[in-house]
Structure formats: C-alpha cells, structure tokens
Amino acid sequence: MNKLTKISFSALCGSLAAMAANAGSIDVTGSASMTHTSNGATDTGNPLGMDSALTFKGSGELDGGQTVTLTIDLADKTAYSAASIALGTNSLGTFKFDQGGGGGGIGGYDDVTPTAWEESWGAGLGAGIDFQKGVGSAPHINWTSPTFAGSKLIIAYTPRNGSVAGASDKTASGDLAGPKLSGYDIMLDLNTEYAYSLPNIFIGGSHSELDSNAPGANLQKRTSDHEEVVVGLKYAIGPLTLGAQASGEFTGSQTAGETEYYANAGYGVSFNVNDNLSVSYGEFRSRKGYVGKWVDTGTNATWNTARNMDEVETSSLQLAYTMGGASFKIADNNVENASYADKSSTTGDLDGTTIALTLAF
Numbered sequence: 501m502n503k504l505t506k507i508s509f510s511a512l513c514g515s516l517a518a519m520a521a522n523a524g525s526i527d528v529t530g531s532a533s534m535t536h537t538s539n540g541a542t543d544t545g546n547p548l549g550m551d552s553a554l555t556f557k558g559s560g561e562l563d564g565g566q567t568v569t570l571t572i573d574l575a576d577k578t579a580y581s582a583a584s585i586a587l588g589t590n591s592l593g594t595f596k597f598d599q600g601g602g603g604g605g606i607g608g609y610d611d612v613t614p615t616a617w618e619e620s621w622g623a624g625l626g627a628g629i630d631f632q633k634g635v636g637s638a639p640h641i642n643w644t645s646p647t648f649a650g651s652k653l654i655i656a657y658t659p660r661n662g663s664v665a666g667a668s669d670k671t672a673s674g675d676l677a678g679p680k681l682s683g684y685d686i687m688l689d690l691n692t693e694y695a696y697s698l699p700n701i702f703i704g705g706s707h708s709e710l711d712s713n714a715p716g717a718n719l720q721k722r723t724s725d726h727e728e729v730v731v732g733l734k735y736a737i738g739p740l741t742l743g744a745q746a747s748g749e750f751t752g753s754q755t756a757g758e759t760e761y762y763a764n765a766g767y768g769v770s771f772n773v774n775d776n777l778s779v780s781y782g783e784f785r786s787r788k789g790y791v792g793k794w795v796d797t798g799t800n801a802t803w804n805t806a807r808n809m810d811e812v813e814t815s816s817l818q819l820a821y822t823m824g825g826a827s828f829k830i831a832d833n834n835v836e837n838a839s840y841a842d843k844s845s846t847t848g849d850l851d852g853t854t855i856a857l858t859l860a861f
Contacts, residue, residue: 530554533552571583608687609687612734661682746763767782
C-alpha cells in the first residue's frame with residue numbers, strides 16, 4: 501500500500517518546536533473492495549458488498565535510539581478493530597501492548613496456510629469455525645524476541661483472558677461471568693527456510709487459568725485449565741508454496757454435554773504464475789467434541805449418544821491478479837456443516853463464488 505499522507509511532528513509550531521530533534525511521523529494506508537457473492541441455489545439477497553480498511557501508524561524515536569509505534573486499524577463501521585502500542589528496543593526485541601485484535605500470541609497463527617487471496621473459510625461464505633486465539637482476543641502484553649537467522653520467540657500475557665477487547669485508559673473491563681482468568685502464550689517461529697533452505701516450522705501453546713467458582717452451569721466440575729496448541733509448517737519451492745497446520749483447544753470442562761475440545765487442521769498450496777498472477781487451493785476442517793454422553797433431559801435417565809461430535813469442512817479454489825494498486829480476485833468456495841450444525845440437516849451446507857475488485861491507496 502502507498503503512503504496516503506505523512507505528517508511530521510516537527511511541523512508543529514510554538515512550544516512544541518523543541519521536539520523536532522525526535523521527530524515522528526503518521527502514515528495512513530488503506531484499501532477498498534467491491535464484491536459480488538453468490539451461494540449456489542440459496543437466495544442471498546443482494547449479492548453486492550463493499551469493504552474498506554484504514555491503518556494509521558504513528559512512529560517516533562527515543563533518545564536512546566528505541567522506536568515507538570502506534571498502530572490503529574479501522575474496519576467497516578467500527579471505532580477501530582485493532583490497536584497497539586509497540587516499543588522497539590535496540591537489542592531486547594519488541595514489547596507491545598495490544599488491545600485485543602486477535603492477532604497476538606498464537607492468535608497470529610490460527611491459519612497461515614498459503615493462499616492467493618483469503619483463507620478457505622474466509623473467502624465469502626460464513627463457516628462459523630472456532631479458532632485457537634490464545635490471549636490474542638483480550639488486551640495483553642506481547643514480547644517478540646530479536647530474530648536470529650529469521651527465527652523468533654513470541655510470549656504474550658493477559659491478566660484476564662475472558663475480558664473484552666478495547667477498554668479505554670484508566671478503566672478496566674469489569675467483572676465478567678466467564679471462567680477464564682490470567683493466561684499466557686508461547687510461540688516459536690523457526691524460519692529455517694531463511695538460513696538453511698528448510699521449511700518454516702512454527703509451534704506454540706496457550707494456557708489460561710479457569711475460575712471453578714465462576715457463575716454458570718456446573719463450572720465447579722472443571723478439573724483442568726483451558727489449553728490451546730498450534731503447530732505447522734510452510735515450504736517454498738520456487739513459485740510453489742506448500743503449507744499445513746493443526747491446532748487444538750481443550751476447554752477443561754468435565755460436564756456431560758458441554759464442549760470438551762476443538763480440533764482443527766488445514767492445508768494449502770499456492771502457485772505464482774508470474775509477478776501479477778497467482779492461484780491457490782486450500783481446505784480446512786474443524787471438529788467440535790462434547791464431553792462423553794449426557795442424560796436426556798426429558799427422561800433424566802436415557803443416555804444420548806447421537807451428537808458426541810460435529811465437524812465443519814471448507815475448501816476454496818482462488819485466483820488473484822494484481823495491476824499496480826488494483827487487484828482482481830475470485831474464489832470458488834464450499835462449506836459443509838457451517839457453525840457445527842447437526843449433520844442430519846443441510847442448512848449448514850454452502851456453495852458459492854465470490855468476486856472482488858480491491859483498490860489500495
């Protein structure tokens with residue numbers, strides 16, 4: 501994206517003129533997309549849509565050479581969708597306070613399989629998949645180590661993983677009914693391809709303490725904490741990029757009938773035909789498991805085994821063509837059992853095509 505505007509702090513007059521020695525800047529970049537989305541034989545109403553995004557990035561430098569960066573992302577019709585303040589040190593890596601956009605810790609690796617455009621579940625049809633976000637969706641502190649041969653270590657911490665994103669300064673998120681308490685993520689990204697022409701391998705986990713006394717149905721029966729894990733790899737061979745990953749989430753619930761785990765797996769392959777044209781194909785699968793069997797509430801005696809697991813499957817074939825600041829993209833998508841619907845119903849089966857024209861500025 502090209503810079504839309506750049507405002508130097510040194511342009512401020514009067515009493516602020518002394519700050520010119522540590523001048524900073526604000527860069528604004530953005531994009532706008534126009535889309536046409538169909539869903540097979542299902543009536544989708546008006547298929548035309550629009551998306552816009554703006555990113556404001558303010559940067560400056562401290563006397564010791566450290567860098568300070570403020571990033572604010574604005575999505576459609578929201579005050580902001582993500583915001584962070586980062587301090588880049590000279591040799592100790594980068595410390596960042598993140599308001600909870602979902603991309604911190606292991607959340608930035610929920611699905612990084614190669615694509616020409618979007619993930620197979622995010623190219624126009626609502627899949628309703630639960631992703632492993634760790635502490636990334638709550639306000640948290642994130643540390644990224646200095647890179648060594650392209651590899652890095654990421655550690656993130658939040659004092660309350662159940663809190664909502666976006667609390668303003670001098671305020672707290674308030675008391676919440678959810679059982680999650682403090683949590684932390686550890687992510688290791690081994691970019692061995694950078695130094696040794698080997699695959700980029702990543703592995704990480706998340707741990708959140710659970711409050712056994714939190715209000716809710718039978719939460720006192722939780723005998724373990726909330727755990728999440730992700731592992732995967734990507735490998736580029738000339739214009740061809742291959743990638744696969746798996747992730748899991750374990751709720752800690754021991755109550756019959758409640759969600760016990762989510763198990764996700766996906767792969768993708770992309771091919772750059774030339775500098776402007778790329779194609780890809782990807783699939784993603786998410787399984788939702790329930791705790792054992794549960795007593796039928798009607799008789800309070802009959803064990804029900806009909807739904808001890810539900811599964812969502814997505815696939816997408818994509819093409820993207822870029823012409824300077826404009827790009828044309830098309831995706832043929834399929835979703836089976838969206839939002840973990842009962843497999844005896846076909847309401848969760850979706851099949852359609854999304855076409856987009858995106859302009860970057």
